[in-house]
Amino acid sequence: MLELKNIYKTFNPGTINEKLALNNLSLKLADGDFVTVIGGNGAGKSTMLNAVAGTWPVDEGQILIGGQDVTRLPEHKRAAYLGRVFQDPMTGTAGTMGIEENLALAKRRGKPRTLRRGISRQEREEYRELLKVLDLGLENRLTSKVGLLSGGQRQALTLLMATLQKPRLLLLDEHTAALDPKTAAKVLEITDMIVNRDHLTTLMITHNMQDAINHGNRLIMMMDGRIILDISGEAKKKLTVRNLLDQFEQASGTQFANDAALLG
């Protein structure tokens, strides 16, 4: 479903802030793969997702989504194939617009924006049903401004928006990191529910090793802009945090910088 071939990305080339963020990165996801991504701060996890999303062009390499080369496609065109949820709950929604308006914007992802009504009555009913499933009471607040919602509510709504048009690929960048533990668990639960229900191919970055182990069918670990561990199948099912740290040390030849944080 997704194929990254020998991707390079350097930020601020030719300056003292030059940073090789993706270093010959290659990755291939099968249809229906749910891949969790871990790695220390600055390992290049977000950069990998942004490369897929087309936030900026990559320096070298090729990106294929569903067999189609999107390497040169601008961000808003690639969006037709992608659902995205970001770390900051503010990023994924339009705060001054209503819940239903945000959903209506997402419903039209990948379609031309015409002079037809921005939201139809029929849609409203559909959204009400979908919001009910989240069990956050949002189904009765369709016209409320999204800016009034809590971080967790916004992330759950963003998830719904990302998957309203079934994406070929769902990109989650630490989408629970800004939430308190209880809310984070709830949003993760919703994530699992939606991914399983719609059989979505998913890349989920998390800073929590336990979450990375508990979710998905495959786990990759990044360091210095490359993938240094790739565990799937039975091996993934048997993983423990301790075991993962040991494997990391072997693969990288270093101690994990912030064990404690990652064990969190």
Place this chain on the structure above:
Amino acid sequence: MEIINLINALPGAAAQGLIWGIMAIGVFITYRVLDVADLTVDGTMCTGGAVFIMLMINGCNLWVAMLAGTGAGMLAGLATGIFHTVMGIPAILAGILTQLSLYSVNLKIMGKANQAINVNKYDLLVSLRYIRNVPIGKNTILIVAVFTVVIIAILYWFFGTELGCSLRATGCNPNMSRAQGINTERNKVLGLMISNGLVALSSCLLAQYQGFADVNMGRGAIVIGLAAVIIGEAIFGRIFRNFALRLLSVALGSILYYLVLQTVIWMGIDTDLLKILSALVVAVFLAVPYWKTKYFTKPVKHGGQDNA
């Protein structure tokens, strides 16, 4: 300081306020909807009227001339949009560049700094002669009010369409918009064109009203526009939540601005000082929300359960 002089002057002030109100609605679209402060308008506020008058003088139909004036404004918006999106120039600077270019363009359109149009020779839509003692169908205040209502109705419809919604999203959160497949660059250009089209339309009306177009007639327009937006929000913000009513509050804000201005002039203030006073009033109003968050927000209490 005869009060009768003031009373006689107020209808004219209201008419001017209404005409500038259409310009202010244009400013609202860039400043509030797109979240861009577009300085093109100082130039566009002359371009519309200049194109209009030159076409009229050359025997063009009034409606065609107004349409052409409006179109010229949209082209100015397009220029700023291209500076901003294609050439990556910050929006404020892009607007300033177009504004400066328009000074030359406006001079070239008119051939000199000032072109008059005589309301006795041409059948104009609005004029300062048509304020009192004219049949109701010719009354300038009424005609501009109808223009304003129609424009608000069209904008209300437009910003409720798929395209209009995507424009609002672009101004609110460009990252989210791109993630939802919205072409934010194109939308910014479109918004700038709509805004400057409205400003130029207002300019066409103003040129007719005052009987001339002048290369300096748009100087400080952005400040007047912002003043109208801010006054409208300050007075009607709590009761007018609906988008159409918010646009109406901008028009009302502009009328109030001109009524107050007329009163201040009547009170005998040195008119040389009007621009600095306007600027300072706008500066203070712009500062209020900043001061509010900086000095008057209560710290948020933590500890409460944040329910997902």
